[in-house]
Amino acid sequence: MTTVAATRPAPEPLAPAAASAPPPGSERRAGLLLSAPFLIVYLLFLVGPLAVGIVLSFFNTTTVKSGLGGWVGVSNYSKVLQDSLFWDAMWHSVLFTLFTTPPLVVLALAAAVLAHRMPRGRVFYRVAFFAPYVVPSSVVALIFLWMYTPQVGLITKLFSGLGLPVPDFLGSTSGGWTAVVLMTLWWTFGFNFVLYTAALQDVPPDVYEAAAIDGAGPWQQIRLITVPLLAPTTSLVLILQILASLKVFDQIYLLLGGGPNQSTRPVIEYIYDTGFTSYRGGYGAAATMVYFVIIVAVSAAWYGLRRWRATSTAA
Amino acid sequence: MTSTTLSTDLSAAPRNRGGAATPVNGAKLFNRLCAVCLTLFALIWLVPFFWALATSLRSDGSITQHPVSPFAGGWSFHAYSYAWDNYPIGWWYLNSLLISVLAVVFTVGFCSMAAFALAFLRFRGRAVVMALVTAGLMLPTEALVLPQFIEYRSMHLLGTYWALVLPSVAAPVSVFVFHAFFRGIPTPLIEAARIDGASWWRVYASVCMPISRPAAATVAILTFINSWNAFLWPLLVLNQTKSQTIPVGLSSLVSNSNIQYAEVMASSVLGFLPLIAVFLVFQRQVTQGIATTGIK
Numbered sequence: 062m063t064t065v066a067a068t069r070p071a072p073e074p075l076a077p078a079a080a081s082a083p084p085p086g087s088e089r090r091a092g093l094l095l096s097a098p099f100l101i102v103y104l105l106f107l108v109g110p111l112a113v114g115i116v117l118s119f120f121n122t123t124t125v126k127s128g129l130g131g132w133v134g135v136s137n138y139s140k141v142l143q144d145s146l147f148w149d150a151m152w153h154s155v156l157f158t159l160f161t162t163p164p165l166v167v168l169a170l171a172a173a174v175l176a177h178r179m180p181r182g183r184v185f186y187r188v189a190f191f192a193p194y195v196v197p198s199s200v201v202a203l204i205f206l207w208m209y210t211p212q213v214g215l216i217t218k219l220f221s222g223l224g225l226p227v228p229d230f231l232g233s234t235s236g237g238w239t240a241v242v243l244m245t246l247w248w249t250f251g252f253n254f255v256l257y258t259a260a261l262q263d264v265p266p267d268v269y270e271a272a273a274i275d276g277a278g279p280w281q282q283i284r285l286i287t288v289p290l291l292a293p294t295t296s297l298v299l300i301l302q303i304l305a306s307l308k309v310f311d312q313i314y315l316l317l318g319g320g321p322n323q324s325t326r327p328v329i330e331y332i333y334d335t336g337f338t339s340y341r342g343g344y345g346a347a348a349t350m351v352y353f354v355i356i357v358a359v360s361a362a363w364y365g366l367r368r369w370r371a372t373s374t375a376a
Numbered sequence: 377m378t379s380t381t382l383s384t385d386l387s388a389a390p391r392n393r394g395g396a397a398t399p400v401n402g403a404k405l406f407n408r409l410c411a412v413c414l415t416l417f418a419l420i421w422l423v424p425f426f427w428a429l430a431t432s433l434r435s436d437g438s439i440t441q442h443p444v445s446p447f448a449g450g451w452s453f454h455a456y457s458y459a460w461d462n463y464p465i466g467w468w469y470l471n472s473l474l475i476s477v478l479a480v481v482f483t484v485g486f487c488s489m490a491a492f493a494l495a496f497l498r499f500r501g502r503a504v505v506m507a508l509v510t511a512g513l514m515l516p517t518e519a520l521v522l523p524q525f526i527e528y529r530s531m532h533l534l535g536t537y538w539a540l541v542l543p544s545v546a547a548p549v550s551v552f553v554f555h556a557f558f559r560g561i562p563t564p565l566i567e568a569a570r571i572d573g574a575s576w577w578r579v580y581a582s583v584c585m586p587i588s589r590p591a592a593a594t595v596a597i598l599t600f601i602n603s604w605n606a607f608l609w610p611l612l613v614l615n616q617t618k619s620q621t622i623p624v625g626l627s628s629l630v631s632n633s634n635i636q637y638a639e640v641m642a643s644s645v646l647g648f649l650p651l652i653a654v655f656l657v658f659q660r661q662v663t664q665g666i667a668t669t670g671i672k
Contacts, residue, residue: 084498091576092499099490099551100505106524107512107546114523124522127530175414178407182415188659189418192425195655195662197605197623200647202630203640204428213440213637215427247424252666259667279406308518311607315630329519329608336522337612345522356516364514 114353117346124342137347147348149323150331151355157313157327158306160242165253165302166295168246173257174287178279187258191251198248198311205244206231206316216243234324237317241325245312249305253298260294261287300363307356328352425648432456432641439637455638456646462639465646467618468625472604475537475621479544479603480596486545487595488588491554492580496566512548518608525612539613540621544603549669550595556668557591558584594665597658604651622647 118137121130141147176186193201208215209230220227228236264287272282310329313319319326319334326334332352336345431439433451459465493499494506517524524543525534533539561584569579585592610624626647629640655662 087576088497089499092493092497092502095489095493095497095576095580096499096505099486099546100508102486102542102546103508103512103548105546106527106542107515107517107548108508109527110517110520110524111515113527114520117523117526122526124526172414172417175410178410179414182411184659186414186418187663188656189421191659191663192652192655193421195601195605195651196648197626197651198607199623199627199630200644203626203644203647204424206630207431207637207641208424208427210637215423247421250421255663255666258663304516308516310518314608315627329521332519332522333608333612336525342522342526346526349519349522353516353519356519357514360514360516 111353114346114349117343118350120343122342122346124336124340124345130343133343137344138351140344141348141351146323147328147331147351150326150328151352153313153325154307154309154327154329156238157241157245157309158303160238161245161306162299162302164242164246165250166298168250169253169257169298170288170291170295172250173254173261174283176254176258177261177287183258187255190254193248194251196248199315201244201248202312202315205240205247209240231317232321234321237321237325241312241316244316245309248312253302256298256301257291257294260291264290296363296367300360304356304360307359425652428641428644428648431637432645434638436636436638455642459639459642459646463625463629463643464618465622465625465643468620468622469650471614471619472621472623475540476600476603478537478541480599482541482545483547483550483599484592484596487547487550488554488585488592489580491551491558492584494551495555495558495561496563496579496584497576509548509551512546513552517543521608521612524609528613534613535615535619540603540606540610543609544599544606547599550599553595553665553669554588554591557588561587590661593658593661594668597654597661598665598669600654601651601662 117129119132119134121133121137122128123130172186172190176183179186205216209217211217211227211229217227217230228239230236230240268286268290269282272286277285308329309327310333313325313327314330314333317325319330328348329352332345332348335341335348432455433453435450435452435454438450490505490509494502494509528534528539533542565583566579569583570576574583604621605623606621607623607627610621611627614620614624626643629643
């Protein structure tokens with residue numbers, strides 16, 4: 062959801078006919094009244110949780126009963142920062158990001174470039190690749206769990222059919238990662254594919270014609286024109302993918318339950334466990350804030366980098 | 377940009393109207409190879425759907441005996457009636473539908489009103505609202521489930537439909553989609569309506585919204601899919617079986633030891649069918665919506 066802010070500067074207001082005249086009272090009232098419903102929901106349910114989280118993180122709150130509990134200052138934070146289980150979970154989220162981001166970006170780019178070259182059937186490719194994305198995560202998990210089943214599952218059959226060793230998809234750490242990454246590839250690849258397809262539609266066809274006239278073959282066209290022209294999109298897809306992957310929960314929770322021995326448990330599941338299994342609300346809130354700051358820092362760094370690059374190329 | 381220089385240099389060259397897919401320089405073979413690869417890839421992507429569908433129509437006995445030959449043992453709808461009788465899938469559907477429709481109605485209403493005010497009206501605090509919306513796009517709200525839960529509990533909203541509707545209404549991204557569209561509406565149109573004596577509310581409701589059907593469709597479809605598919609938040613908020621949504625209800629079937637393959641796959645098919653139907657009908661709007669929220 063960071064997309065728009067990061068890629069498009071906030072648009073200027075429409076220049077009114079008489080900019081100097083102060084707006085009439087009816088206009089001011091209407092403006093406030095029309096934005097009020099959204100603003101109230103926004104402040105209560107988007108800014109609210111952030112404020113609640115900051116407050117909670119300084120208290121010894123338990124999730125079982127209401128009330129804040131005792132003030133503990135920053136001790137929740139120092140405990141979180143020293144908790145190796147928290148950092149393990151953080152590392153698992155990063156690991157998931159490292160496993161999924163490269164294939165999801167490269168495959169999407171390759172498929173979109175190829176699909177764009179096809180004179181027909183683009184709708185078919187779009188439907189085939191994007192359809193999994195609209196399926197609920199628990200349904201995806203049910204289908205993949207069935208395909209991972211030892212002896213009878215399609216994917217285990219495929220592995221043994223190809224002569225590959227069949228990993229213990231749901232019982233071992235490495236097998237679990239394989240299972241989750243394959244499932245995520247299938248499920249979310251279509252999103253990046255759609256972003257790339259949209260960007261390709263904005264590339265003027267003249268560029269290819271010119272290149273073809275200059276004698277560039279199809280492979281050269283892709284390598285020297287399409288991919289460089291798509292660089293801004295790639296940077297966008299990359300950051301969106303990183304942010305999405307760092308927020309992983311559904312797939313790992315459903316397929317592995319963070320399992321074997323919490324060896325794949327991502328950080329959101331860690332927060333979920335501390336808050337709703339161990340009922341340590343204040344502690345969980347502190348972990349939330351640490352994680353929140355990391356995510357905001359990643360997107361802010363990307364945004365800053367973009368701004369810096371935009372100004373340095375313009376200069 | 378290199379693109380503009382290239383095209384102006386060669387603007388006198390004969391144009392080929394075929395677009396990017398025009399075969400030139402012996403590219404025919406290359407294109408055919410690409411088509412084969414891509415189609416194969418797309419077909420592989422469809423396998424899980426068909427595999428789930430085929431399995432759901434078989435009997436558990438024939439699945440264990442002939443796992444990879446979907447035609448062995450004959451087909452029947454038994455697993456569907458079994459799944460329907462044993463899980464409150466009808467209730468789950470009803471809940472998911474109610475929550476998603478409420479979310480769509482409120483999101484389209486509230487976000488378009490705010491976007492209208494931001495696009496056309498000058499009022500005190502306009503800059504603050506704009507800044508809040510922009511900042512809201514950067515907030516990873518998914519990370520805030522724990523404080524969110526505690527806030528909703530103190531407001532006694534847990535277990536209600538509102539707990540599931542309200543978070544999707546507070547979607548800055550929907551305001552932006554509307555705002556971008558409204559900015560394309562020519563100001564004279566708005567001014568003319570004002571001169572004719574229409575109130576700002578009338579201008580919004582009878583001039584702006586009817587023109588903005590594409591933006592409304594985009595926001596509506598994306599909101600619908602997102603709230604239908606939400607998992608973690610409904611999992612936390614709802615806890616009785618009957619009031620669960622489709623994704624949370626079906627997640628109770630996810631288990632390593634579940635060997636009733638046909639029933640489980642029948643439930644999965646029931647879980648993905650409505651969404652796939654919505655997507656197939658609106659696929660153009662869905663993909664365009666993704667593209668506009670992501671790229672522009």
